[in-house]
Amino acid sequence: MKRLLKSIALVAAFIAPSLANAQDKVETTLKADIVSSYEWRGYNLGSAAIQPTLGIGWKGLSLTAWGSYGFVNTADDKEIDINLAYGIGGFSVSLNDYFIVGGEGDDCPDKYFRFKGEHHHTLEAGIGYDFGFLSANWYTNIAGDADYSSYFDFTVPFKLGVDWEFNAGFIPYKTGYYSNKSFTCSNLSLKASKDIPITDKFALPVFGQLTANPDNGKFYLAFGISLGI
16 A cells, blocks of 8 residues: 555656646546447456446546456456546556456455555556557556556557547566466457437437457457447
């Protein structure tokens, strides 16, 4: 817990001098995605799920809670992530606390506020830059189930009738967190998104994603819809 608080304090100290240059408007995010399966960085983490998001942003600083709860397979993990991030221009930094419980064979206590001994928290630091035509991000686990596992990816947005994204993700070295043996590509994905008009004032966002994991040979196709304000 002390490491988590120190990391948050370091991020706050870094971003404070730049807050005056960012926008003053307070923004709230409230939505939920319903997905046919939960795909993350080239790995399948569960079957159909509802994934709610609640967040607030101010002057480039944001605090967001995100969760995933399977409603078909009760054995799927249950996850809630707390993300603290700051962005200015194309540059961004973040701290994300993953809290995941419910996996089979997991006898670790599932209390959220347990930080000593065995617990379900993993703290990840991220840094990235969005060039417009391409965004690049690097993430490293720094506490919890850490072993300093890292992941980096590149995302290229484009239009082809609808909004598309191509994403390529890599694990740079051997770690137990991703169960990889060396540098590898774990994620090659294509995502298409479109807002379907329902009324003059309401449109339903839908998306589909095709994912390949060259490292383990897996291939996935997922569909989802978003509801929110």
